[in-house]
Amino acid sequence: MTARTRQLDAGVRTAMQALSAAAKKGLGDPVLTELVAIRASQLNQCAFCLDMHVDIAVRKNGESPKRIALLNSWREADDTFNDREKAALALTEAITLLTTADYVPNETYDEAAKHFTEPELAHLIASIVVINNWNRLMVSRRIEPGGPAW
Template identity: 75%
Template sequence: MTARMTQLDPKVRDAMVAFGAAAKKGLGDPVLAELVMIRASQINECAFCLDMHVDVAVEKNGESAKRIALLNAWREAGELYSARERAALALTEAVTVLTEGFVPDEVYGLAAKHFSEAELAHLIGVITVINSWNRLMVSRRIEPGGPGW
């Protein structure tokens, strides 16, 4: 596989970085933010983002290898993930896949039970920005550890 487009325009990169930082800060839960970013990256098959966010989750935020390994099967993992995390992961999948063309009311409603309006706005921001990064990296064919910026 050959990488395409070695660098992003600095204006695009800086805007994406700022958007992601603001969304994560407003969410206030770095572990949850990383779980959401890993789950979206799994769905989008973005190896670059998976590599980066698994490292951040484990090394910086102390997330367990078990929870990372079972994230792809979070619905079947019982109480390994909190109700709040499960609501965020369901919303992540709904926003990432959009197979019905919209986020189902029941998925949004469940998330709204666990997050304030401000937190929900930031959670959707985190989901949106990681999906954007995934699409940028996959379209550029950036491999794990490659020149992402």
């Protein structure tokens, strides 16, 4: 196996952190933001981001460990997640798995649009894109849970 750089350019890090903050600020729901980050991180198999966002969701935002445990099968956990959360999670999956479907289904986008204002939807999409970028940065650099990210 070849050596991988663990360094992340300070300018890239600063830009990513600013984009993350801007996306989250416009969404306004810290629990939903963390659910989206966790679900994308599950799909991308990013242990570093999973560890960090589960901790933030539970410890900082008071999310229940039960809901976190059921997040991977949110469709089958009928009453565990509300319709707004389900729409956000479906959109998260569609955007995260874009390479397998080649597009975000109209039904998925339209359902999300029912539950979010246009500015909120723009911030939700930005949040999904940002966590996917973070996942790719951490996975490709082999950053382990709890390890140094920079």
